[in-house]
Amino acid sequence: MRFAWIRENLYVPALCDILDELGYRNQAMHQRLRPLDPQCAVIVGRARTVRWMETDYVVKEDPYGLEIDLMDSLKAGDVVVHSTDHAGSNAPWGELMSTIAKRNDVTGCICDSLIRDCQKIMKMNFPVFHSGIRPVDSKGRGRVVNYDVPVKCGEVVVQPGELIFSDFDGVVVVPRQVEDQALQLAVEKVGKENQSRRDLLQGRSLREVYDEYGVL
Numbered sequence: 001m002r003f004a005w006i007r008e009n010l011y012v013p014a015l016c017d018i019l020d021e022l023g024y025r026n027q028a029m030h031q032r033l034r035p036l037d038p039q040c041a042v043i044v045g046r047a048r049t050v051r052w053m054e055t056d057y058v059v060k061e062d063p064y065g066l067e068i069d070l071m072d073s074l075k076a077g078d079v080v081v082h083s084t085d086h087a088g089s090n091a092p093w094g095e096l097m098s099t100i101a102k103r104n105d106v107t108g109c110i111c112d113s114l115i116r117d118c119q120k121i122m123k124m125n126f127p128v129f130h131s132g133i134r135p136v137d138s139k140g141r142g143r144v145v146n147y148d149v150p151v152k153c154g155e156v157v158v159q160p161g162e163l164i165f166s167d168f169d170g171v172v173v174v175p176r177q178v179e180d181q182a183l184q185l186a187v188e189k190v191g192k193e194n195q196s197r198r199d200l201l202q203g204r205s206l207r208e209v210y211d212e213y214g215v216l
Contacts (some may be wrong), residue, residue: 029154
């Protein structure tokens, strides 16, 4: 399966470098997005995007609305990608969201907003990237207006179904139109970096190694 191959063979900086070379220079999410657990930071899967709207009221007849529908629709290999919460008032991801996501073999969550229930999520070994921690409910603060639509997360516009790859260094979004090419070139780059490392440890200069392999 492609996701497992990516986990075994690639890392985010190498893929970012290749996307740069292909002309896609804004695919790495903003550095404010950090892993909740540094030991549980690798996510590989397809984007399930969520568009949020800030609110100051509770819809009494259905307080969570599409938020629940989205969670019930998640399937294996999905990565939940929440749109940016500029206000920093909404914590849309917590223990119960992680519970159903992990049950359904969702591979992770990228939340450009706040999260909560952090120690419980960490005990699940469910990978989450976030831009803050605050113990507040989404009810009455934010509402999902749509999902599986283009959203901006971490300063990157994410299309539904695009490949999401994260590790401790950050999150990269791979456009579908260059996905196969980018992955092939990335694995070639990793091979050159591995050889460069071996040569450097054997005493060659950085200039010599760079001139031979062309990677840094």
